[in-house]
Amino acid sequence: MSDLDSAEKPDSGSRRRFIAAGAVAGVTALTTESAMAQVPKADSAGKAGAAVASSDHWTTKTADGKELRLFIRRKQLRNPKAATKLGTILFVHGSSMAGTPVFDLDVPGKPQYNVMNRFARLGYDTWCLDHEGYGRSDKSRNVNYDISTGADDLAAVSQYIIKATGDPKLMLYGISSGALRAALFTERHPDRVRRIILDAFVWTGEGSPTLANRKKRLDEWRASNRRPMDNAMVQSIFTRDHPGTADPEVVKAYADAIMKLDDSVPTGTYVDMSANLPVCDPLKMSVPVMLLRGQFDGIASFEDITNYFAKLPNPDKRFVVMPGIAHSSLQEKNYEIVYTAMEAFFGEPSPVYTG
Numbered sequence: 088m089s090d091l092d093s094a095e096k097p098d099s100g101s102r103r104r105f106i107a108a109g110a111v112a113g114v115t116a117l118t119t120e121s122a123m124a125q126v127p128k129a130d131s132a133g134k135a136g137a138a139v140a141s142s143d144h145w146t147t148k149t150a151d152g153k154e155l156r157l158f159i160r161r162k163q164l165r166n167p168k169a170a171t172k173l174g175t176i177l178f179v180h181g182s183s184m185a186g187t188p189v190f191d192l193d194v195p196g197k198p199q200y201n202v203m204n205r206f207a208r209l210g211y212d213t214w215c216l217d218h219e220g221y222g223r224s225d226k227s228r229n230v231n232y233d234i235s236t237g238a239d240d241l242a243a244v245s246q247y248i249i250k251a252t253g254d255p256k257l258m259l260y261g262i263s264s265g266a267l268r269a270a271l272f273t274e275r276h277p278d279r280v281r282r283i284i285l286d287a288f289v290w291t292g293e294g295s296p297t298l299a300n301r302k303k304r305l306d307e308w309r310a311s312n313r314r315p316m317d318n319a320m321v322q323s324i325f326t327r328d329h330p331g332t333a334d335p336e337v338v339k340a341y342a343d344a345i346m347k348l349d350d351s352v353p354t355g356t357y358v359d360m361s362a363n364l365p366v367c368d369p370l371k372m373s374v375p376v377m378l379l380r381g382q383f384d385g386i387a388s389f390e391d392i393t394n395y396f397a398k399l400p401n402p403d404k405r406f407v408v409m410p411g412i413a414h415s416s417l418q419e420k421n422y423e424i425v426y427t428a429m430e431a432f433f434g435e436p437s438p439v440y441t442g
Contacts, residue, residue: 138165139207141191144251148219148243150236151228157240158223159247160187162203163212174281174433175254176206177245178215179237181263181287182356183316183324185222186215188344189262189417194337202417205426211433212252216244218268220313220353231312233355234366237268238275245272245279256281258433263287263386263414264356267366274371283372284429286379287386287414290395292364294388297327297414302361309358313351318342328413329383332420341418360386369395375403377432379425381412405432 144159178190190202190213198204203213217224218240220232230236245257258281261269266285273280292298301308308314321342325333359366376399380392396406407428411421 137208139163139204140165144247146243146247148239150219150239153228155219155225155228157219157225157244158186158217159214159244160191160203160216161212161214161251162191162207164207164210172212173210174258175212175248175252176214176258176260176433177241177248178202178213179241179259179261179265179269180215180218180221181265182360183320183352184345185217185224185348187217187222188341188348190215192341192344192418194340197334197337200337200340200418200422202426206429209430211258212254214244214248216240217348220355222348229312231355231358232353234264234267234271234359236355237264238271241268241272242276245276249279255279259283260429261285261288262417264360267356267360270367270372273374274368277373280374282375282377282433282435284377284379284432286416286425287381287384288378288392288395289360289387290365290367290369290391292360292387293391295386295391297385298361298364301357305358305361308354308361312354314354314357315351316345316349318346321345324415325413325418328381328385332381332383332411332413333415333418334420337418341415369398370400372399373401375401375432377405377407377428379407379409379416379428381414381416381419382408382410383413386414403438 139162142161144161145156146159147154147156149155178186180186180189191204192200192202194200203215206213218232218237219228220226220230220236224240248257249255256279259269259273261267261284263286266288269283270285270288273283289295289298322338325338378392378396380387380389392406396404409416409421409424409428412419412424416422416425
């Protein structure tokens with residue numbers, strides 16, 4: 088949150104908008120009325136009048152004796168020198184799609200669903216990648232591209248971004264298996280991460296109805312390195328937990344964007360999330376963390392997330408429960424709740440006093 092020494096302090100009504108959830112200190116439920124961040128924001132339509140520039144990049148990593156190409160997209164203000172640069176964000180996608188359909192999504196008449204444009208207009212230098220096996224990145228290896236492989240991708244991509252921007256530390260946002268990839272990468276390279284947001288994250292998988300159903304098909308996932316993707320599969324992401332959380336036209340645009348890049352995706356993250364959890368260790372997560380969990384998300388139980396949260400060693404941590412949201416938070420009707428939480432956490436100053 089913003090420094091209250093340099094801004095008007097919130098009244099008691101504002102403070103009441105943050106209510107404790109559960110018995111774990113620091114867990115908050117965020118309502119649609121929340122004035123959580125006192126940082127600059129784009130308006131509700133995602134339009135701030137500033138032009139956003141887009142550029143595509145590639146970097147390489149070495150695996151199995153091969154040089155493998157990884158696709159990266161960058162979006163920032165067309166004239167970044169005229170704006171205050173708030174930091175560099177790397178967005179990390181999940182199991183069933185490449186990066187741009189999630190973070191650089193164009194929905195006719197609904198520009199608010201383009202996450203990269205939103206944060207670029209705030210003054211962030213924003214990036215997303217296609218993991219190996221997805222989208223425009225290399226798909227030549229006969230492997231299932233598991234979570235550890237995704238963390239390797241982030242090591243290569245983060246090195247490229249740090250060199251390109253001169254920013255020594257990145258802010259990370261990962262969703263679903265992207266949160267697991269981002270967390271594992273951060274455990275390995277904490278020196279490259281300023282802050283990290285883990286959305287739709289799972290730790291042990293205990294109490295997860297979605298993963299319980301997925302385990303029934305574990306032999307199928309293990310038998311093949313890829314699984315087919317179609318519009319019905321994308322639709323199921325928005326209906327399996329709680330139908331009605333997303334507008335049909337947004338889901339259609341999202342599915343169309345995914346299908347333009349892939350008609351199949353790797354099985355590795357499904358295998359890991361069904362059979363190999365935990366793949367992350369909270370005690371190794373030394374940077375500031377915010378956990379986001381949709382009210383209806385079936386990937387992780389509240390107990391699983393709060394157990395992970397309690398073990399995080401850095402006192403700069405948040406657990407935000409997002410009402411009316413299921414698994415794919417950024418494409419749902421209550422997207423503004425997600426943005427508000429993200430803007431607050433990424434815009435929060437470092438503590439002056441740490442004890």
